[in-house]
Each structure stands twice: as C-alpha cells, then as structure tokens.
Amino acid sequence: MKKSSAKMVLVYLSVVILGLACFLKIVHLIFFQRSLFEGTSAQCLDKTQPDWESNPLADDTTCNCFVVQNDLKPLRGEIYDDRGRLLISNFNVFDITVDGRMLQPKSYRKGQHTIVNDTIYCGGGRNFSRSANPAEIEKLVNELAYAFYQQFKDRFPKKNINYYKKQFRKAIKEMKNAPILQSTLHREKEWITDEDTAFVNKLPLLSQKRKGGLNYTIRTVRINPYGDLARRTLGMYTDNKKFGLEMSQNEILQGEAGAQKYIYVNQARIPLNERIEPVDGFNIHTTLNLEIQNVVHNELLKILIEENAEWGCAVVMETKTGEVKAISNLTRTQEGHSVYEESQQNYALTAMVEPGSTFKLASLLAYLERTDNDSIKKYPMMYHTFIRKNKNGKEFRYPKTDGYERREEWGYPIEAFQRSSNVGIAAMIFDTYSIDNYQEYLKKIDSLFITTTFSTQLGMINAPNIKRKAYDFHSYYNACFGTGFKMTPIQTLIYFNAVANDGKMIVPLFVNAVTNKNDTIKKFEAEVIAEQIAKPETIKRARKYLEAVVSGERGTARAYKNKYISFAGKTGTRDIWDETTQSYLKNKNSASFCGYFPADEPKYTAIVFIYNVSRKSTIAVKAFANIAKNVTRLAYLTSLREIPTENKKVTPSSRAIANVDIPFVFQGYGVENQKLTKDSPYVRISYSDNELQQAKSSVLLEKNSPNMIGLTAADAVYELNKLGYVTKIYGRGRVKNQEYNTEKMTAKLYLE
Incomplete structure (x- = not known):
C-alpha cells in the first residue's frame, strides 16, 4: 500500500x-521569443521587405528564420452580353506533376531493428517491392507512358511516347519530381481539363493520388463558350497577350489580390495573423448581343470566303444609344486558303484605310450646309475638265473621269450621289467652296466633327490623316471622295450614325454596366460628341440622298433593294495602294458599305468593310443587306421562322421560345397578345385557325437531367451555366443533340 x-x-x-x-x-x-515567431526579431529575415537582399542575414547560411508572403489571387470578373449570358467565364485547367520523392522507401524501427519498406502501391491490390521487382517498375512506366500518349497525343503532338517514358522513369525509378504536362493558357487545344484528371486518377499508381506522387497545379483560364464570336473585341489578358475588353477593362475585372504571410522557423511553417483577403473582380455587361453577333459573324465570313478576301470587318450599333450589338474582325489564316478566324487586330477600330466613296457623305453634308436648294443646278458627271487659275491668271486644265468613257453627262446632286460620281461630287464642292479654297472645305469637314479624335472603352481612335497643308488641285479633288488619306471604319460608322440619329453624334458604347454578385456598381451611357453636327434640314435632306443609293434607278446599291426590309447608305470602293510600286493596284480593291435600317426609322447603323478583293462595293452591299434582313428577322432578338411576305398573314412559330419574349414578338408582328401558359419558362408556339396554339416545350432545366433540344445556342448555354455546367458548343443554329456528364458537370451541345 x-x-x-x-x-x-x-x-x-x-x-x-x-x-x-x-x-x-x-x-x-x-x-x-515573441518577436522571433512574429517575424519582427533581428534574427529573422523578412523577405517581404523591398530591400531584404541588403540585409546581412541574406548571406548568413545559419539563419533559420524567414518571413515570406504568398499572394492570394482574386477571381477575375466575368463578361456578359446584353441579356446577361456569359461571353467570357473562368475555367480551371491543370498541370500534371508526379513527385517521385513520395515513392522513396520508408524506414521505421521495430525494437532494435530498422525496417525498410520499399513497396510501391499501385492500387487495386497491385503492390511490388522496388528492390525485388525492377521489371515491374519498367512495366509500370510503360503502362503510364502509353496511357498518357493515347490520351493527349492530339493536344500535345510534340510529346511522343518516349517523352512520357523518360518523365515517368525520372519520377518512379529515380524518385525525383517530374513535370509531365502543362496546360498552355492561351491555346485552348492544349488545356488539361477535369475530364483528363478523371482519366488520370484511374491509372495505376496515380490512383493513389498524393501517396502515388500525383500532384495537380490548378490554374484559371478564360473561356469563351461561343468560340470565335467577337473574340478580338472580348480580348485576352495574359502575360504574353493583352487586348480587347479584357485589357481595357482590366482594372474592373482583375479585383484586388490578397496576401498571407508565413514564418519559417527551423523548417516549421507557421501562418502569421497578417492575412489580407482577396477581393474578386467585378463583372462587366457588354452591349453585344449573341444573336446579332452570330448573324454578323456568319455573313461576314460567308462573303470573305466567296471573294477570297484578305480580311474584313463588320459592326452593328444601335442608332439612338450607340450600343455596339455586334463587331466582327476576320482575317485569312493563310494565303490561298479559305479559312478565316478572329484577327489579333481590331480592324474596325484600328485599321487605317482609304474610305473611298463612303466619304462622299461628308462632302454631301458640307455641300448641303451651304446650299438651300439642291434641285436647281446640275453638275457634270462621268467626265469633265476642271479649270484652275494661278495668281497670275494662268489656266491649268485637269481632265477627270469616273471610268474609261470620256463622255460628259450632267445631273442634279442627288443623281451624282446615287451614281457615286467622283467628278460630280468634286464639282459640287468646287462650286460651293471654290476650286482654290481647299482649306475652307477642310474647316467645314472639321466642323462636322468627322475628323475628331475620340476615346472609346476599347481605346483611342485616331483622327483621319487627311492632308492639311496641301494646295495642289489633286489633293483637293481626291479628298472630296475619300482618296489620298486614311481613317478607320468605325469613324465612318460614327458620322453615318449621326445622320441616322437626326444629327446627334455619339461615341460607340461597348460596356453598359459593371456588377458584382448582388448589385449594379456602375452604368454607362454613350458619350455625346455633338448634339447636332449639321442643321436639321441638312440631315433630313442627306437621308434622302442615302435612300436614293438603294432605291434610286441608278443607285449603286439598287440590286439589293427589298420592299420588306428597307435600308439606306453609301457604297465605297478604293484601289489598294502598293508601297513597293508607289501606285494603286487596279485589280485589288477595298469594298465597303455603311448605312442604317430601317430607312424611315433607323434602329441600327452598320458598316461592312472588305479588304483586298477583285470586285467592287456590291459585295459589301450584299453582306449588309443580309445582315439587315437577318437582324430584322430576329424580331426582338428571338429566332422565329418567318418574316412578312406579300399578301400573306404573319404566323409566328417557334420550337422553343422564352415566355418573357413572346409579348414583344406578338407586338412586333401585329398579333394580339393573348394569355400564355406559365408552366414552363420555354414554350412551343404556333398559329392555326387564327388561334394561338401553345404547349410546354421539351426543355428541362433540371440539374441531373437537363434537356436543351430546340433552344438557341445562346439560351442553352445561359441555362446550363445557371445549373453549373461548363458547356462547349459545336456548329451553328439550335441544339440538335446533347451530351452531359453530371459528375464533372460538363456539357456538349451539337447545333444545326
């Protein structure tokens, strides 16, 4: 006890x-020792300080106390279209590394003995000793190398099977850290995705995850589910490539980085209290509309392929608001091939090109501003010899022609304009401003704000490089119809839009709102350059001239006149200047058409510009007319099948249409707005016996069994994104087939 x-x-x-x-x-x-573990001790090297390398401790090999900082990356904001559908979102990709150090033999003591375990655990009951079965190691290396080669050979063609064998030998036999594959951030074809990691996780050894040495480095990339649509305008922001909205709106999108400090004492890692949480970036809502963007992209692509053009661009903006609803910049990828993709250059905003005859609208405005009655005097067209005297009274004669015929015709200004007569337009300007007073003409052009430099949400737009100090006849003559100087297509669009907008000139708008998860942070409206660029009567008369280009008997765009879809505008053709020969190439042209639709009450203003083609401006008119027709067909941005035809009542129908859009569709088609079912957000509608027939669509918005058959690509991607799916689309049109992986939350949509 x-x-x-x-x-x-x-x-x-x-x-x-x-x-x-x-x-x-x-x-x-x-x-x-408090200061030591807070990192403030004199014995501790703080590597977060800007001058830490000059600290004596930096050269002290016995120093075992360090303070370091890890940056915490914020989530980059997303980019949406004008209806809240994702255009650019965040997507995780992976780098794959196998750390062979995790496979090193483990030793432990058992009584007085030290036991070494060099077993390699492959999973599924497959285990073997490293020292006793070297052949098994080689077999495992070959298995993994072959599996990786088969999975990734299409995306990483430069990495053959010997490469994988070398890396896996380094990891398994030499027990070193071996990088296997790395995603290329700016090249979508070389991304390693969730599908790939699911495959890798089932392989022998790697199925043991960290114990098998498998390590994934997660990196966030930006993905555009609609592929090439507006890719140049949406842009990119990586270490190597910065352009588009991703660059210009980076301060809004990027958020604020956070930080976490750690102290290493005797190799022990201890987090400090000084943690700054990252602030995620804001989202931006663009003015782009997916349906209109799709129309513009396809029509531009079609005409470029038909004409084997070098490049082309097209822009559609709302006349009253300045909101850019679509912008496409396509370039030929290789000479002699009809393959086009979104260019790295935003041609619409940055390509300095000779405008050609579209600039005749600027000259027309200058003429009308000083001419009260434009139906009295006729002017020469086709051919004319201009006479100019010098200070001593000596005459200089300048014969000019619109073509090859030397036959002079006379006509009123509206005839000269609709026939796009260079001679006629120059004669009108010389009569109004004097053949000797080029500077007076330039002052008037400047007063119309046509030569203004302005800033957009995508950057600065430079002023036209029109000759300022020229006094010769040819510079003056050429300037009247857009030759001998350069400007960007967007500048042409801006002053055409001012005419369509009753004289009010506004800067194109690309972003209309900034939001976070809950609120709207900021809204944008188009900047007004001038409330009135010319007298209201001048604008009114100028629109009659633009209508005559399409509806007039001799109008250069008359071939595409459409009684159901009216539009107005001006054609433009210019020979391309060759720097080598210092001359214009007669068989290489730029063709353009700028205008608005509908002609009587403009809703949209657009430009089509095509570079390096053998034909003239009618090809641009063709693309413009198709864009106008298809955008009108959208009927409040929905995909209905029919538009008005002669002597036929409109009967709208759709396989799957959003319930909220139907009242607007009926209103636009003059159909009485009837009560609609609210059983589903999407319905099928048709008209029969003067009655609305409606039924619940087959669309299912259920997370585990979605069905998007019949929806447009835009609506399908929008709904799947809300359900949490990462979506890829193939083809154009509506959803015909679909594939889902509910475990990985991925979807593939096949359109037709």
Missing part, C-alpha cells in the same frame, strides 16, 4: 513538474 502511494506521489510530481515546465516555456516564448 505504501509502495502504491509512493508511485502516485511520483506520478503527481512528474505531472506538476511537466506542467510547470510547459508554463515556463510558454512564458519564455511570450516574453523572450
């Missing part, structure tokens, strides 16, 4: 002594 009591006292004293020792150690740490 005494022995038992003595043991209890001994245990009690031991616990007291141990507790006292711990208490004293805590006191010692708090009062004597």
Whole structure:
C-alpha cells in the first residue's frame, strides 16, 4: 500500500513538474521569443521587405528564420452580353506533376531493428517491392507512358511516347519530381481539363493520388463558350497577350489580390495573423448581343470566303444609344486558303484605310450646309475638265473621269450621289467652296466633327490623316471622295450614325454596366460628341440622298433593294495602294458599305468593310443587306421562322421560345397578345385557325437531367451555366443533340 502511494506521489510530481515546465516555456516564448515567431526579431529575415537582399542575414547560411508572403489571387470578373449570358467565364485547367520523392522507401524501427519498406502501391491490390521487382517498375512506366500518349497525343503532338517514358522513369525509378504536362493558357487545344484528371486518377499508381506522387497545379483560364464570336473585341489578358475588353477593362475585372504571410522557423511553417483577403473582380455587361453577333459573324465570313478576301470587318450599333450589338474582325489564316478566324487586330477600330466613296457623305453634308436648294443646278458627271487659275491668271486644265468613257453627262446632286460620281461630287464642292479654297472645305469637314479624335472603352481612335497643308488641285479633288488619306471604319460608322440619329453624334458604347454578385456598381451611357453636327434640314435632306443609293434607278446599291426590309447608305470602293510600286493596284480593291435600317426609322447603323478583293462595293452591299434582313428577322432578338411576305398573314412559330419574349414578338408582328401558359419558362408556339396554339416545350432545366433540344445556342448555354455546367458548343443554329456528364458537370451541345 505504501509502495502504491509512493508511485502516485511520483506520478503527481512528474505531472506538476511537466506542467510547470510547459508554463515556463510558454512564458519564455511570450516574453523572450515573441518577436522571433512574429517575424519582427533581428534574427529573422523578412523577405517581404523591398530591400531584404541588403540585409546581412541574406548571406548568413545559419539563419533559420524567414518571413515570406504568398499572394492570394482574386477571381477575375466575368463578361456578359446584353441579356446577361456569359461571353467570357473562368475555367480551371491543370498541370500534371508526379513527385517521385513520395515513392522513396520508408524506414521505421521495430525494437532494435530498422525496417525498410520499399513497396510501391499501385492500387487495386497491385503492390511490388522496388528492390525485388525492377521489371515491374519498367512495366509500370510503360503502362503510364502509353496511357498518357493515347490520351493527349492530339493536344500535345510534340510529346511522343518516349517523352512520357523518360518523365515517368525520372519520377518512379529515380524518385525525383517530374513535370509531365502543362496546360498552355492561351491555346485552348492544349488545356488539361477535369475530364483528363478523371482519366488520370484511374491509372495505376496515380490512383493513389498524393501517396502515388500525383500532384495537380490548378490554374484559371478564360473561356469563351461561343468560340470565335467577337473574340478580338472580348480580348485576352495574359502575360504574353493583352487586348480587347479584357485589357481595357482590366482594372474592373482583375479585383484586388490578397496576401498571407508565413514564418519559417527551423523548417516549421507557421501562418502569421497578417492575412489580407482577396477581393474578386467585378463583372462587366457588354452591349453585344449573341444573336446579332452570330448573324454578323456568319455573313461576314460567308462573303470573305466567296471573294477570297484578305480580311474584313463588320459592326452593328444601335442608332439612338450607340450600343455596339455586334463587331466582327476576320482575317485569312493563310494565303490561298479559305479559312478565316478572329484577327489579333481590331480592324474596325484600328485599321487605317482609304474610305473611298463612303466619304462622299461628308462632302454631301458640307455641300448641303451651304446650299438651300439642291434641285436647281446640275453638275457634270462621268467626265469633265476642271479649270484652275494661278495668281497670275494662268489656266491649268485637269481632265477627270469616273471610268474609261470620256463622255460628259450632267445631273442634279442627288443623281451624282446615287451614281457615286467622283467628278460630280468634286464639282459640287468646287462650286460651293471654290476650286482654290481647299482649306475652307477642310474647316467645314472639321466642323462636322468627322475628323475628331475620340476615346472609346476599347481605346483611342485616331483622327483621319487627311492632308492639311496641301494646295495642289489633286489633293483637293481626291479628298472630296475619300482618296489620298486614311481613317478607320468605325469613324465612318460614327458620322453615318449621326445622320441616322437626326444629327446627334455619339461615341460607340461597348460596356453598359459593371456588377458584382448582388448589385449594379456602375452604368454607362454613350458619350455625346455633338448634339447636332449639321442643321436639321441638312440631315433630313442627306437621308434622302442615302435612300436614293438603294432605291434610286441608278443607285449603286439598287440590286439589293427589298420592299420588306428597307435600308439606306453609301457604297465605297478604293484601289489598294502598293508601297513597293508607289501606285494603286487596279485589280485589288477595298469594298465597303455603311448605312442604317430601317430607312424611315433607323434602329441600327452598320458598316461592312472588305479588304483586298477583285470586285467592287456590291459585295459589301450584299453582306449588309443580309445582315439587315437577318437582324430584322430576329424580331426582338428571338429566332422565329418567318418574316412578312406579300399578301400573306404573319404566323409566328417557334420550337422553343422564352415566355418573357413572346409579348414583344406578338407586338412586333401585329398579333394580339393573348394569355400564355406559365408552366414552363420555354414554350412551343404556333398559329392555326387564327388561334394561338401553345404547349410546354421539351426543355428541362433540371440539374441531373437537363434537356436543351430546340433552344438557341445562346439560351442553352445561359441555362446550363445557371445549373453549373461548363458547356462547349459545336456548329451553328439550335441544339440538335446533347451530351452531359453530371459528375464533372460538363456539357456538349451539337447545333444545326
């Protein structure tokens, strides 16, 4: 009994002594080593300070206390279209590394003996000793190399099977850290996705995850589910490539990085309290509309392929608001091939090109501003010899022709304009501003704000490089119809839009709102350059001239006149200047058409510009007319099948249409707005016996069994994104087939 009591006292004293020792150690740490573990001690090297390399501790090999900082990346904001559908979102890709150091033999003591375990655990009951079965190691290397080669050979063609064998030998046999594959961030074809990691996780050894040495580095990339649509305008922001909205709106999208400081003491990693949480970036809502963008992209692509053009661009903007609803910049990828993709250059905003005859609208405005009655005097067309005198009264004769015929005709200004007569337009300007007073003409052009430099949400737009100090006849003559100087297509669009907008000139708008998860942070409206660029009567008369280009008997765009879809505008053709020969190439042209639709009450203003083709401006008119027709067919941005035809009542129908859009569709088609079912957000509608027939569509918005058959690509991607799916689309049109992986939350939509 005494022995038992003595043991209890001994245990009690031991616990007291141990507790006292711990208490004293805590006191010692708090009062004597606190600065060390806070990283403020003179014995600690703080690598977060800008001048840390000059600290003597940086060269002290015995220093075992360091303070470092890890940056915490915020989530980059997303980009949406004008209806809240994702255009650019975040997507995780992976780098794959196998750390062979995790496969090193493990040693432990058992009694007086040290036991070494060099077993490699492959999973599924497959295990073998490293030292006893070297052939199994080589077999495992070959299996993994072959599996990786088969999975990734299309995306990483430069990495053959020998490469994979070398890397896996390095990891498994040499027990070193071996990088296997790395995603190329700016090249979607070389991304390693969730589907790939699911495949890798089933392979022998790697199925053991971290114990098998498998390590994934997650990186966030930007993905555009609609492929090439507006890719140049939406842009990119990586270390190597910065352009488009991703660059110009980077301060809004990028958010604010956070930070976490750590202290390493004797190789122990301890987080410090100085943690700054990252602030995610804001989302931007663009003015782009997916349906209109799709129309513009396809029509531009079609005409470029037909004409084997070098490049082309097209822009559609809302006349009143300045909101850019579509912008496409396509370039030929290789000479002699009809393959086009979104260009790295935003041609619409940056390509300095000779405008050609579209600039005749600027000259027309200058003429009308000083001419009250434009139906009295006729002017020469086709051919005319202009006479100019110098200060001494000596005459200089300048014969000019619109073509090859030397036959002079005379006509009123509206005839000269609709026939796009260079001679006629120049004669009108010379009569109004004098053949000797080029500077007076330039002052008037400047007063119309046509030569203005302005800033957009995508950057600065430079002013036209029109000759300012020229006094010769040819510079003056050429300037009247857009030759001898250069400007961007967007500048032409802006002053055409001012005419369509009753004289009000506004800067194109690409972003209309900034939001976070809950609120609208900021809204944007188009900047007004001038409330009135010319007298209201001048604008009114100018629109009659633009209508005559399409509806007039001799109008250069008359071939595409459409009684159901009216549009107005001006054609433009220019020979391309060759720097080598210092001359214009007669068989290489730029063709353009700029205008608005409908002609009587403009809703959209657009430009089509095609570079390096053998034909003239009618090809641009063709593309413009198709864009106008198809955008009108959208009927409040929905995909209905029919438009008005002669002597036929409109009967709208759709396989799957959003319930909220139907009242607008009926209103636009003059159909009485009837009550609609609310059973589903999407319905099928048709008209029969003067009655609306409606039924619940087959669309299912269920997470585990979605069905998007019949929806447009835009609506399908929007709905799947809300359900949490990462979506890829193939083809154009409506959803015909679909594939889903509910485990990985991925979807593939096949359109037709």
